[in-house]
Amino acid sequence: MDNLSYSALVRERFEKPGNAGRLLGDVVTGMAGEKAHGTRVEFDFRLRDGRVERARFRAYGCPHTIAAASWVAEQAEGRDLEEKGWLDPHALADVLELPEHKLGVLLVVEDALRDATSKALRI
Amino acid sequence: MSTKNPIYMDYAATTPVDDRVARVMCECMTRDGVFANPASSSHQPGRDARGRVETARRQVAELLNASPTEIVWTSGATESDNLALKGAAHRHSARGRHIVTSRTEHKAILDTCQQLEHEGFEVTYLVPGSDGVITAELVAEAIRDDTLLVSIMHVNNEIGVTADIEDIGRLCRERHVLFHVDAAQSAGKLPLDVDAMCVDLMSVSAHKIYGPKGVGALYVRGQGGNRLEPLIHGGGHEWGMRSGTLATHQVVGMGEAFAIAQQEMDTESRRLTDLRHRLWDGIRGLGGVWLNGCPERRAAGLLNVSFEGVEGESLLFALRELAVSSGSACTSASREASYVLRALGRDDQLAQSSIRFSLGRYSTEADVDQCVEIVTREVNRLRGLAPAVAADAARDRAV
Numbered sequence: 001m002d003n004l005s006y007s008a009l010v011r012e013r014f015e016k017p018g019n020a021g022r023l024l025g026d027v028v029t030g031m032a033g034e035k036a037h038g039t040r041v042e043f044d045f046r047l048r049d050g051r052v053e054r055a056r057f058r059a060y061g062c063p064h065t066i067a068a069a070s071w072v073a074e075q076a077e078g079r080d081l082e083e084k085g086w087l088d089p090h091a092l093a094d095v096l097e098l099p100e101h102k103l104g105v106l107l108v109v110e111d112a113l114r115d116a117t118s119k120a121l122r123i
Numbered sequence: 124m125s126t127k128n129p130i131y132m133d134y135a136a137t138t139p140v141d142d143r144v145a146r147v148m149c150e151c152m153t154r155d156g157v158f159a160n161p162a163s164s165s166h167q168p169g170r171d172a173r174g175r176v177e178t179a180r181r182q183v184a185e186l187l188n189a190s191p192t193e194i195v196w197t198s199g200a201t202e203s204d205n206l207a208l209k210g211a212a213h214r215h216s217a218r219g220r221h222i223v224t225s226r227t228e229h230k231a232i233l234d235t236c237q238q239l240e241h242e243g244f245e246v247t248y249l250v251p252g253s254d255g256v257i258t259a260e261l262v263a264e265a266i267r268d269d270t271l272l273v274s275i276m277h278v279n280n281e282i283g284v285t286a287d288i289e290d291i292g293r294l295c296r297e298r299h300v301l302f303h304v305d306a307a308q309s310a311g312k313l314p315l316d317v318d319a320m321c322v323d324l325m326s327v328s329a330h331k332i333y334g335p336k337g338v339g340a341l342y343v344r345g346q347g348g349n350r351l352e353p354l355i356h357g358g359g360h361e362w363g364m365r366s367g368t369l370a371t372h373q374v375v376g377m378g379e380a381f382a383i384a385q386q387e388m389d390t391e392s393r394r395l396t397d398l399r400h401r402l403w404d405g406i407r408g409l410g411g412v413w414l415n416g417c418p419e420r421r422a423a424g425l426l427n428v429s430f431e432g433v434e435g436e437s438l439l440f441a442l443r444e445l446a447v448s449s450g451s452a453c454t455s456a457s458r459e460a461s462y463v464l465r466a467l468g469r470d471d472q473l474a475q476s477s478i479r480f481s482l483g484r485y486s487t488e489a490d491v492d493q494c495v496e497i498v499t500r501e502v503n504r505l506r507g508l509a510p511a512v513a514a515d516a517a518r519d520r521a522v
Contacts, residue, residue, distance in 0.1 A: 014440065014441075040510055042510045058511075059510075060509040061434050065437075
């Protein structure tokens with residue numbers, strides 16, 4: 001069944017998603033998911049001194065996916081690349097009041113973040 | 124964004140009761156009205172109720188070009204479909220145990236067929252071409268010597284495409300196979316003639332054409348109750364095919380709704396066709412949109428469109444200023460794309476990001492223009508958030 005009842009935070013981020021878009025120039029891009037499977041997330045990171053100076057996201061997916069990607073891109077900015085485990089999908093699920101059956105979309109968001117971070121660490 | 128008064132564009136799901144219909148229904152409920160049991164022939168109030176029921180039966184019959192004695196009241200098209208399929212299969216199984224239907228039928232048919240399969244009947248599910256049309260040729264290939272029944276819907280509820288009903292009917296008549304038509308989406312919208320269409324059984328519903336929910340009818344060719352095995356026993360009402368006290372107000376409402384639809388069908392059909400063209404012309408300006416189903420053979424007010432590059436659930440939520448249907452059903456495990464669109468060969472993304480716009484009696488040009496504006500704004504916004512197609516392609520190449 002479609003369930004169109006979303007938390008206030010998801011609604012807000014869906015309507016006005018912070019950190020949406022693309023970074024140009026010298027950036028690393030992490031990605032995960034497949035449009036054909038309903039969810040795809042990409043993060044662009046611009047790096048400076050081992051930190052994420054700026055982060056942007058692009059997302060194809062349900063409102064929870066867009067809200068989560070926006071939240072993660074915002075939270076990533078300023079973080080040390082070596083900082084591990086700061087994204088806990090279960091904690092984010094609580095923040096977004098995500099229904100249990102949607103936890104999978106957060107794992108895609110987490111995979112895209114990991115992809116971007118590991119690419120950044122290889123530079 | 125205000126979601127207080129979404130523009131209603133889901134008339135294929137249900138319609139509001141027409142004021143004229145509500146008025147006659149109200150006449151049949153309270154103590155100063157026609158409230159008596161229409162089966163109570165021993166007194167005048169009962170005979171008055173019976174009179175109203177029989178007037179309604181005539182009104183429904185007229186729309187189908189049927190005889191009133193061929194109309195059996197039911198609780199709606201789902202029950203009509205069940206009665207038609209199970210009733211015919213159980214009563215006439217000696218003629219064969221094979222049924223032909225299509226993969227794009229309503230669940231009321233598909234689930235009933237599945238039940239009959241559990242009982243030992245064999246069912247062939249036809250697959251339409253990419254235009255969604257079920258043709259007589261497809262049916263002819265499937266009919267066997269032991270085929271008992273063919274069941275094909277007139278207008279598909281998701282995509283609005285019409286089947287070759289007349290040709291299929293003639294074929295069934297020639298091959299001595301019973302022919303059932305689910306006409307829930309066409310009654311009152313397209314001309315129906317059970318004789319010209321060679322139809323033996325036809326399901327119709329009240330609430331799709333401004334009548335009340337909870338009442339429908341099944342047309343059963345020929346008179347007398349020996350044509351179908353009943354689903355419901357208890358009193359032998361409706362020639363033994365459907366027992367139970369008739370809901371006079373519902374039945375009367377359905378009759379009035381059918382009479383109004385018949386009077387207004389021509390002008391309303393033209394008006395809705397114009398509105399649908401206006402809607403499609405507006406939406407197609409976006410680019411990357413696909414009309415699902417044959418562009419020509421369709422019910423006047425129904426438009427089903429797939430949007431490239433947007434996800435179905437987000438699209439539906441983004442369009443909450445509109446009351447429309449999605450082509451996808453978000454299940455607990457996955458977002459399942461419409462089985463009808465997949466049968467037409469749409470890929471998962473397009474099947475999952477489809478929207479059904481269905482216009483009706485109270486739709487206006489202003490509604491359509493506003494709808495186009497909202498759809499254009501929101502689809503562009505969601506596409507702007509999504510990863511570019513080129514990025515997908517690059518990644519796919521890398522893998």
